[in-house]
Amino acid sequence: MLIPTLAVIAIGVVWGAFELARRAPVAGLAMVVVAGALFAHGVAPSWRDFGMPDEDVRSQAAYVARTMHPNDIVLVSSSGNWGFAYYSPHDSAFAAKDETVSTGFVMRVRDPNVIIAAGRDSASIRGALRDATRRQRTAPGSRIFVVCTHTLPAESRA
Secondary structure, three states, X not given: OHHHHHHHHHHHHHHHHHXXXXXOHHHHHHHHHHHHHHHHHHHHHHOOOOXXXXXXXXXXXXXXXXXXXXXXXXXXXXXXXXXXXXXXXXXXEEEEEOOOXXXXXEEEEOOOOEEEOOOOOHHHHHHHHHHHHHHHHHOOOOOXXXXXXXXOHHHHHO
């Protein structure tokens, strides 16, 4: 709905500017300048990244692969499963059926020490954290790596 709505607004602004310019050219030009300035002001904060934060899951996966020991645990956010599985250099990725996501499947790796949060809600995140800490207690000296991407504010708080 966003694109059609923006298209209708843009057509309306352009039509209004042409109509105004036919009757009062200076006012029409002023309307175009004001509309352009308002557009630039609204777009400026996200012009470089188009509203998407810089989330480099490739570097996270590479760091984990480079520094992980055999007993270490990797906790991956629910939304991070795709990128982590894709960029995991030492493990082949596979699709697992999951009806809780819109695609109907998520990506996994075969390493049993990789835990992927089942969801983005507090209960799922806390459950994954409990699983990771339980596993860490059974493997003295192990570390927990956390790989997150596309994190919602509620996820960060959990």
